[in-house]
Amino acid sequence: MSDLFQHVRSSQGIEEYQLKSNDLKVLMLQNSSSPVATFMVTYHVGSRNEAIGYTGSTHLLEHLMFKGSRNYNKEKGTAIWDELQSIGAQINATTWNDRTNYFEVVPKEHLEKAISIEADRMRFSFIKDEDRQPEMTVVRNEYERGENSPFDVLDKNVWATAYQAHPYHHSTIGWRSDIENVSTERLKEFYDVYYWPNNATATVIGDFDKDETLALIAKHFGVHKRSEHTIPKVYTEEPIQEGPRRVVVRRSGQTGIVAVAHKTPEGLNSDTHALHILGRILCDGKSSRLHRKIVDQGLASSLFMYDFPFKDNGLFITYAFLTPNTDHQKVEDIILNEYTSIKTEGVEQKELDRAIAQTKATVAFSRDGSYAVASALNEAIAIGDWQFYTTYLDKIKSVTVKDIKKVAKKYLHDDASTTGWFVPKQ
Amino acid sequence: MSFSEKVLVFENLDGLSTYIAPTQVDGVVTLSGSLKGGEFHAKKSNSKIASLSGSMLDKGTVKKSKHDISEALDSIGADINFIVSNHHINFTAHCLSNDLEKVILLLSEMLQEPRYDSDELTILKKRIIANLERSKEDTRKQANINFVSQLYPIAHPNARYNIDDTISMVDNISVEQLKDYHQKAYGLGTINIAAVGDVDPDSLNQLIINGFSPMAKQSISNEYNFPAPNKRVHKFIECIIKDKTSCDLFVGQSIDINDNHKDYHSLMMGIYILGGNFSARLMQTVRDEQGLTYGIGSGMAGCSYGISGHWYTWGTFSPDILDKGCDATVEQINSWFETGITEEELQAKKTTFKGAFQVSLDTTSGFVDKILTNAEKGRSIEYLDKYNERIDALDKQSINKAIHQYIDPKSLTTSVAGSLK
Numbered sequence: 001m002s003d004l005f006q007h008v009r010s011s012q013g014i015e016e017y018q019l020k021s022n023d024l025k026v027l028m029l030q031n032s033s034s035p036v037a038t039f040m041v042t043y044h045v046g047s048r049n050e051a052i053g054y055t056g057s058t059h060l061l062e063h064l065m066f067k068g069s070r071n072y073n074k075e076k077g078t079a080i081w082d083e084l085q086s087i088g089a090q091i092n093a094t095t096w097n098d099r100t101n102y103f104e105v106v107p108k109e110h111l112e113k114a115i116s117i118e119a120d121r122m123r124f125s126f127i128k129d130e131d132r133q134p135e136m137t138v139v140r141n142e143y144e145r146g147e148n149s150p151f152d153v154l155d156k157n158v159w160a161t162a163y164q165a166h167p168y169h170h171s172t173i174g175w176r177s178d179i180e181n182v183s184t185e186r187l188k189e190f191y192d193v194y195y196w197p198n199n200a201t202a203t204v205i206g207d208f209d210k211d212e213t214l215a216l217i218a219k220h221f222g223v224h225k226r227s228e229h230t231i232p233k234v235y236t237e238e239p240i241q242e243g244p245r246r247v248v249v250r251r252s253g254q255t256g257i258v259a260v261a262h263k264t265p266e267g268l269n270s271d272t273h274a275l276h277i278l279g280r281i282l283c284d285g286k287s288s289r290l291h292r293k294i295v296d297q298g299l300a301s302s303l304f305m306y307d308f309p310f311k312d313n314g315l316f317i318t319y320a321f322l323t324p325n326t327d328h329q330k331v332e333d334i335i336l337n338e339y340t341s342i343k344t345e346g347v348e349q350k351e352l353d354r355a356i357a358q359t360k361a362t363v364a365f366s367r368d369g370s371y372a373v374a375s376a377l378n379e380a381i382a383i384g385d386w387q388f389y390t391t392y393l394d395k396i397k398s399v400t401v402k403d404i405k406k407v408a409k410k411y412l413h414d415d416a417s418t419t420g421w422f423v424p425k426q
Numbered sequence: 427m428s429f430s431e432k433v434l435v436f437e438n439l440d441g442l443s444t445y446i447a448p449t450q451v452d453g454v455v456t457l458s459g460s461l462k463g464g465e466f467h468a469k470k471s472n473s474k475i476a477s478l479s480g481s482m483l484d485k486g487t488v489k490k491s492k493h494d495i496s497e498a499l500d501s502i503g504a505d506i507n508f509i510v511s512n513h514h515i516n517f518t519a520h521c522l523s524n525d526l527e528k529v530i531l532l533l534s535e536m537l538q539e540p541r542y543d544s545d546e547l548t549i550l551k552k553r554i555i556a557n558l559e560r561s562k563e564d565t566r567k568q569a570n571i572n573f574v575s576q577l578y579p580i581a582h583p584n585a586r587y588n589i590d591d592t593i594s595m596v597d598n599i600s601v602e603q604l605k606d607y608h609q610k611a612y613g614l615g616t617i618n619i620a621a622v623g624d625v626d627p628d629s630l631n632q633l634i635i636n637g638f639s640p641m642a643k644q645s646i647s648n649e650y651n652f653p654a655p656n657k658r659v660h661k662f663i664e665c666i667i668k669d670k671t672s673c674d675l676f677v678g679q680s681i682d683i684n685d686n687h688k689d690y691h692s693l694m695m696g697i698y699i700l701g702g703n704f705s706a707r708l709m710q711t712v713r714d715e716q717g718l719t720y721g722i723g724s725g726m727a728g729c730s731y732g733i734s735g736h737w738y739t740w741g742t743f744s745p746d747i748l749d750k751g752c753d754a755t756v757e758q759i760n761s762w763f764e765t766g767i768t769e770e771e772l773q774a775k776k777t778t779f780k781g782a783f784q785v786s787l788d789t790t791s792g793f794v795d796k797i798l799t800n801a802e803k804g805r806s807i808e809y810l811d812k813y814n815e816r817i818d819a820l821d822k823q824s825i826n827k828a829i830h831q832y833i834d835p836k837s838l839t840t841s842v843a844g845s846l847k
Binding site: 033360 | 450502521554714743747782787
């Protein structure tokens with residue numbers, strides 16, 4: 001191994017290194033099942049780092065990061081999309097609450113190109129006003145497409161109602177007027193605050209030579225210094241919720257939606273795994289409790305729940321997509337009654353066993369392909385510890401029926417709830 | 427190692443071919459299969475019979491209730507899904523390698539001995555109709571249905587029914603019709619099964635033989651008798667949907683070519699250069715330079731199994747700039763038609779295709795899709811070995827000739843849906 005790197009730790013075959021010159025973290029997992037490698041850079045900046053007036057900036061900046069950098073730009077005939085798509089790479093970037101990630105899935109012989117491009121745009125992106133103008137309308141159309149969906153609109157409203165002070169109040173795409181009016185200077189400032197090697201993790205998964213790849217990372221990312229400033233921390237905390245909240249969205253549409261949400265702790269909290277199992281028992285698979293009581297009865301065409309672990313608090317949300325003429329209140333009551341039942345009577349061991357088996361299979365499939373591994377690691381990096389991914393299954397296996405009853409009582413209480421209805425207007 | 431060297435092919439049952447590719451992925455298997463018997467095969471009476479015959483397979487077998495089935499799968503974290511497409515009844519399964527035997531046995535039972543319970547059919551219809559009602563507010567679906575409806579008469583395999591007609595078709599289906607269709611369609615004859623992952627090929631092949639050998643032969647007709655597409659005409663169709671902030675646009679026309687034709691790959695590459703990925707012309711101009719859309723692209727559809735299909739361009743625009751977006755799109759189509767593709771574009775896209783093929787094999791599902799799609803078209807596994815050769819053989823002159831032969835910008839059908847101004 002190159003002496004330019006310090007080996008930090010290993011877990012389940014994944015090794016963490018740090019580039020000594022600038023503190024860039026590097027995660028590596030070799031797998032030569034196919035001649036492909038995924039390279040991903042995760043920055044610790046997301047919509048959580050925004051405030052009123054520049055919501056959506058992290059995402060808009062992510063778009064501008066494809067517009068050109070010192071060595072990869074249209075003028076030189078080396079535009080990022082052209083360079084990567086011409087070799088058949090899968091390429092994209094995504095922004096979410098706690099992170100922004102850029103990735104390339106490439107035939108293994110092209111790994112250096114991906115590393116070189118990501119290193120170049122880490123500090124040498126142009127971020128020009130002449131690029132922001134047309135890209136703003138692109139992003140606005142992305143926002144408009146989301147607004148077409150009753151589910152997306154309801155989901156935004158539920159979060160905005162549940163979170164009042166914390167920036168999880170607004171969605172990653174931001175508010176329309178902020179998308180339209182944020183200045184290029186503000187975006188550039190955002191870039192200069194957060195896009196540094198010491199605020200990023202590079203992940204390499206797949207078929208590659210470890211020493212050669214570390215050398216390539218040092219060659220391309222080693223040109224950057226660590227930031228001279230401390231990366232700012234988000235200090236806003238959501239005040240304790242002291243009563244149930246409701247939100248209703250009325251809009252032209254055909255069928256209703258019910259959402260029942262409750263606040264959850266930060267992703268690295270020890271209760272997270274029991275909450276995940278609780279979610280599976282309620283909604284995952286056709287044998288889950290709410291599927292049998294709602295979908296099997298023809299009250300909803302489908303339902304699902306999510307409780308993504310975030311860096312700060314989250315939401316445990318169940319969504320039901322109603323069949324025509326089904327009463328919203330009826331479905332809401334069924335969901336809440338099931339929560340009450342678990343809080344008072346708990347769950348059966350066989351339900352827990354089934355949920356653990358489902359998780360075991362999900363985790364196994366999360367290692368199917370280099371991108372799947374990088375993507376799962378990316379979310380763990382975002383909440384503050386990549387080993388959340390490697391230790392996840394062991395922690396899930398240690399959850400007991402007692403834990404599930406405990407977290408249900410602790411988090412699924414009325415005063416921490418936000419209920420949302422989408423009511424179609426004919 | 428060539429593609430075909432990675433895949434073992436078994437033909438142990440008459441009318442069932444099995445393709446198995448062991449890979450280094452740890453502990454998981456993806457299996458996908460199909461047999462002829464999709465919606466087009468039921469079209470003479472009601473194409474949704476085929477669709478519901480598949481959707482009802484997880485609602486119970488003669489021996490097991492739907493809850494027995496879901497318990498059996500959920501308890502091992504596996505899934506089995508059925509989707510009926512235009513031409514095929516498709517099934518997929520994902521499971522841990524150790525659970526493969528249980529999953530194959532259950533899959534074969536679900537395919538061969540469905541319960542087709544009338545109460546379950548009533549509930550399923552209600553759920554399907556809810557989804558169909560919801561799709562009335564989906565700008566993309568509405569624009570596409572209206573677009574395709576202009577291209578084909580309703581008896582054509584690529585035709586689409588409007589939502590109200592589809593709801594009526596679903597509503598009228600009986601258990602007896604499902605049982606009758608099942609008896610004819612669900613049998614040996616055209617079954618292909620592909621499995622990729624952490625698997626022992628001989629053991630899996632034996633499991634498939636054991637599970638599927640009781641099947642009788644299917645008796646649906648493989649004859650395709652249908653009318654020609656509608657005459658191409660220049661037409662603009664609007665569909666107003668209230669409270670939508672983005673409109674969907676489809677523009678294109680029917681093309682007299684299928685994927686067995688010698689010109690197919692030339693035309694496919696030409697259309698890809700127009701709008702196949704982000705660095706293609708439409709995204710580079712209408713999105714990247716002009717900022718008019720989040721997404722726009724171009725492709726071909728309905729060109730398999732000896733049937734001629736259509737080409738289309740799809741994009742989304744704010745209602746305020748829809749006219750501008752349509753004009754910019756058509757301008758690019760006209761420019762592409764008039765000036766043709768360049769040698770530089772062709773060389774870039776050739777490496778795109780070859781690299782993307784390699785990358786697509788990085789997951790078990792990507793690998794399985796390649797095998798099954800190839801098998802469904804009646805091609806040997808060796809056909810995939812020559813993928814790069816077929817791409818390398820394409821030349822600029824043939825592509826530009828194909829564009830001029832099959833595309834006519836003067837008779838484009840345009841369909842838009844949304845809160846039009």
